[in-house]
Amino acid sequence: MSDCFEKRLQRLTVDITAPATAHEARWTLAALRRVDPEIGARLDRQIGLWLEAARTGDEDEIELQGGGLARGYRKAAEIMQAADAEDDSYLLGHDAASGLTLAIGHSPASAEAVKVNHGPDAVWMTPDEVAGLLQSLGGFETIAAIKRAWPEP
Numbered sequence: 001m002s003d004c005f006e007k008r009l010q011r012l013t014v015d016i017t018a019p020a021t022a023h024e025a026r027w028t029l030a031a032l033r034r035v036d037p038e039i040g041a042r043l044d045r046q047i048g049l050w051l052e053a054a055r056t057g058d059e060d061e062i063e064l065q066g067g068g069l070a071r072g073y074r075k076a077a078e079i080m081q082a083a084d085a086e087d088d089s090y091l092l093g094h095d096a097a098s099g100l101t102l103a104i105g106h107s108p109a110s111a112e113a114v115k116v117n118h119g120p121d122a123v124w125m126t127p128d129e130v131a132g133l134l135q136s137l138g139g140f141e142t143i144a145a146i147k148r149a150w151p152e153p
Helices: 001-024 029-035 039-056 057-080 109-118 127-136 142-151
Strands: 088-092 101-105 123-125
Touching: 001 109, 029 057, 039 057, 039 109, 039 142, 101 109, 109 123, 109 127, 123 127, 127 142
Parallel strands: 101 123
Antiparallel strands: 088 101
């Protein structure tokens, strides 16, 4: 890999990461497929083309497909914003008694979106963090047994 290509690749990585993170902070690809199935399918294909180019190491193809991926993520975010699509990259819960707002999601990009959209005191956790926290609570096995028997809220 030439030094010149390494510099172009660094720029390309930023060009891809910024719109991808902006999209993934709020929405999943599944939500895009529901809002606009054609654009969802096109972005899925572009992700595949980018991954294949990265696998082969062809510098021209990497740049071509990387540029397409950046454009695809920008288009996806435009479509989701225009549709006023609800954020779906995290689940949100609120405890009225304590005032706690808790968001649970997989994408670290959504952590910042939670703060922006739901206030600086909102807490973001991964599902694994929630599972670990619940398991560490004394008496959780009893609660889990009850919830398994009666899953309704």
